[in-house]
Amino acid sequence: MASDASPPGEDEEKRRRRKKRKEERKKEVQAEDIEELTSAGHSALQEGRSQEAVSCFSSALQKAEQLQDRRVLRACSFNLGAAYVEAGRPQKGLDLLQQAQPGPKADRLPDLQFNLGLAHNAMGQSQEAAAFFLQAAQLYRSQGDGGSEGDACMELSRCYSRTQDWSLAAEGFLRAAESYKLAEKLDSAAAALKEAGSVMSQSDHFSQDDITSVLSECLSLTDSITEPRILGELYLSVGVSYCRLRCFQEGVQCFQQALGPSAQQPPLLAKVLHNLGAALNSEGQFRNAVTYHRLAAGLYGSLGCRADQAQCFSNLGIACSRLGEDEEAAESFILALQGFRDTEEHLAEVQVCESLAECYLRQRKQQKAVQLYKQALSALTHCQDSSGHLRDHLVERLTAALQRDQVTRRPRPLRPHPHNSPVPLTVRKSNVTQSPGQASNHQSLHKRGERPEQDGRQETVISGPSGGRATEAPGYMSNAPGPRRSEQDGLQNGEYGVLSDV
Numbered sequence: 001m002a003s004d005a006s007p008p009g010e011d012e013e014k015r016r017r018r019k020k021r022k023e024e025r026k027k028e029v030q031a032e033d034i035e036e037l038t039s040a041g042h043s044a045l046q047e048g049r050s051q052e053a054v055s056c057f058s059s060a061l062q063k064a065e066q067l068q069d070r071r072v073l074r075a076c077s078f079n080l081g082a083a084y085v086e087a088g089r090p091q092k093g094l095d096l097l098q099q100a101q102p103g104p105k106a107d108r109l110p111d112l113q114f115n116l117g118l119a120h121n122a123m124g125q126s127q128e129a130a131a132f133f134l135q136a137a138q139l140y141r142s143q144g145d146g147g148s149e150g151d152a153c154m155e156l157s158r159c160y161s162r163t164q165d166w167s168l169a170a171e172g173f174l175r176a177a178e179s180y181k182l183a184e185k186l187d188s189a190a191a192a193l194k195e196a197g198s199v200m201s202q203s204d205h206f207s208q209d210d211i212t213s214v215l216s217e218c219l220s221l222t223d224s225i226t227e228p229r230i231l232g233e234l235y236l237s238v239g240v241s242y243c244r245l246r247c248f249q250e251g252v253q254c255f256q257q258a259l260g261p262s263a264q265q266p267p268l269l270a271k272v273l274h275n276l277g278a279a280l281n282s283e284g285q286f287r288n289a290v291t292y293h294r295l296a297a298g299l300y301g302s303l304g305c306r307a308d309q310a311q312c313f314s315n316l317g318i319a320c321s322r323l324g325e326d327e328e329a330a331e332s333f334i335l336a337l338q339g340f341r342d343t344e345e346h347l348a349e350v351q352v353c354e355s356l357a358e359c360y361l362r363q364r365k366q367q368k369a370v371q372l373y374k375q376a377l378s379a380l381t382h383c384q385d386s387s388g389h390l391r392d393h394l395v396e397r398l399t400a401a402l403q404r405d406q407v408t409r410r411p412r413p414l415r416p417h418p419h420n421s422p423v424p425l426t427v428r429k430s431n432v433t434q435s436p437g438q439a440s441n442h443q444s445l446h447k448r449g450e451r452p453e454q455d456g457r458q459e460t461v462i463s464g465p466s467g468g469r470a471t472e473a474p475g476y477m478s479n480a481p482g483p484r485r486s487e488q489d490g491l492q493n494g495e496y497g498v499l500s501d502v
Contacts, residue, residue, distance in 0.1 A: 030067050034060045034076065041079060050087035057083050074100045082115045090122035110139035114152055121159060130159040137175075146183030150176040154192060157199075166203035170196050174214070186224035193218035194237045201244040208245055215241055219254075232261035232268050239275060248282045255279060270299040274308065277315055286319040293319060307348075310339025314352050321359060330359045346382040350390075353379065354397065366404045373398035 041056035057080035064076040081096030097115055098106075106112055117132030137152035157172030173196035180189035197215045200206040215238050225231045239254030255276035262269040277292035293316035300309035317332035333356040340349040353376035360369040376394050 030063050031072070034063050034067070034072060037063070038076070038079060041083065045083060045086060050083060053083040054080065054087050078112065078115070082118075085115065085119045085122055088122070090119045094119040094123075107135065108139065110136045110143065110145075110148065110152075113139060114148075114155075117152075117155060121155070126159045126162050130156055133159065141179075146179045147185055147188075150179035150183065150185065150188060150192065153179060154195070157195065161199055166199045167205045169199045170203060170206065173199065186221050187226075187230070190218055190221035190225060190234060191230070193221070194234050197241045198237055201241045211241065211245060212247070215250075228261040228263075229265050229268065232258045232265060232272065235261070236268070236272055236275065239279070243275070243279055243282065246282075248279050251279045252276065252283060266299060267303060270296055270303060270305065270308065273299065274312055274315075277312065277319075281315060281319055281322075284322075286322045289319045290316060290323075306339050307343040307345055310336045310343065310345070310348070310352075313339065314348070314355070317352075317355060317359070321355070326359055326362055330356060330363070333359060344382075346379045349379040350376045350383065350394075354394065357397070357401065361401065361404070366401055369401045370398065373401055 037056045037060035041053045041060065044050070044053035044056060057076065061073075061076040061080050064073045067073075077096050078100040081093045081100060084090070084093030084096060086093075094116065097112060097119060101109055101112055113132045113136035117129045117136060119129075120126075120132060121129035133152050133156035137149050137156060140146075140149035140152055153172045153176035157169045157176065160166075160169035160172060173192050177189045177192035177196065180186070180192060193214055197211055197218060200211045200214060218234070218238055222231060222234065225234065235254045235258035239251040239258065242248070242254060243251040255272055258272045259269070259276075262272045273292045273296035277289045277296055280286070280289035280292065293312050297309050297312035297316065300306075300312060313332045313336035317329045317336060320326075320329035320332060333352055337349060337352045337356065340346075340352060353372045357369040357372035357376070360366070360372065373394055377391065377398070380391060380394065
């Protein structure tokens with residue numbers, strides 16, 4: 001009689017098959033979960049939610065460890081490392097990135113090299129970061145990925161900019177622009193050319209024609225930019241570069257083009273107005289400049305940017321002084337002085353003190369001028385690397401102001417009353433003769449190429465850099481070309497105001 005029971009070996013095989021199918025299904029679910037978490041992490045990174053991205057990639061890595069798939073494990077470690085770098089934890093990110101692909105094969109993975117560069121860059125290791133970005137750019141080029149090559153070149157050039165290797169930075173930005181154009185990413189190419197023009201104008205290795213050619217090419221690509229903020233920033237940066245070359249007319253045109261795209265971006269609009277006013281000062285269009293100085297000062301005030309507002313008041317004072325409106329000029333300089341004191345911008349305080357003192361001298365307020373020169377000397381003691389030349393310059397101005405004050409305070413000779421005996425003529429003549437102090441002071445002004453007080457004009461001052469200073473990121477920039485200006489250049493160098501970049 002036949003039995004319905006299966007042979008023992010067949011039952012065992014069925015159990016193994018069911019277990020295997022169950023394990024495979026479990027792995028499929030885990031793989032699906034990893035894919036879902038990875039997709040969510042990438043979306044969070046693109047939207048700037050770095051902490052959420054870390055959480056997603058961390059969960060994906062835990063599941064990958066259970067899955068025991070080396071390829072998936074490396075990918076999850078890579079993603080989590082990149083997210084940690086983006087979240088401001090570069091050392092933890094670097095450790096994970098190095099674990100993601102150890103050995104010589106790592107040198108052939110462009111994305112890994114790029115992220116290693118980001119990690120070192122976030123830790124302030126610009127030279128190490130530059131090496132990784134350069135390797136990434138070369139690998140992307142070998143793969144024909146022009147867009148990614150452009151991204152790597154942009155990061156590479158920013159490393160060079162931080163170390164003030166302007167020539168290498170310019171070469172990198174220009175290479176990025178070419179890569180973007182090959183990838184038909186014209187908006188990114190315009191941004192790269194903008195950066196190239198900016199760093200080229202800070203280097204002595206490029207001619208003015210070279211720089212203006214790059215700036216013109218950049219402007220020719222503006223039609224490809226649809227984002228107003230990016231377009232406004234581009235016009236602003238190109239305008240500043242033109243002003244560095246003393247091409248103020250072109251600078252004014254760029255700043256005017258930036259007004260529209262910047263209208264809904266108050267911080268950006270304030271910089272555009274600030275720079276437009278400064279460029280118009282440099283063009284000698286002081287009446288037009290006054291309007292923009294006032295608008296910029298008001299907007300900076302509403303944004304709480306005290307030092308920037310003070311600079312606009314200083315520029316306004318310069319414009320009013322050139323227009324012969326000394327009362328308003330003095331009021332503007334006083335507001336600027338208060339702002340620079342509040343923000344402890346000591347060099348700017350020194351310069352505004354001198355401008356206000358000269359304004360008072362034209363108004364015959366010698367005692368106030370003397371007080372301002374003394375205040376300038378006091379503020380100078382707080383300036384780092386203050387030069388003896390600048391101190392001597394202020395002492396000379398103070399001495400001249402004291403001499404003028406003594407002359408004006410000297411008692412006048414008594415004039416004879418018709419009913420009194422006349423005073424001898426020799427007494428009167430000895431008191432009305434021009435004093436040696438007056439003559440020497442007037443002569444010294446002309447020797448230095450400066451205008452005497454009677455012409456109603458004022459030498460212009462420029463405040464030193466603030467914010468980014470040596471790296472100019474984002475910070476202020478002088479509109480003078482060539483070598484960077486130092487305190488040894490003195491205060492009166494014929495420049496008009498300060499330009500701020502994005």
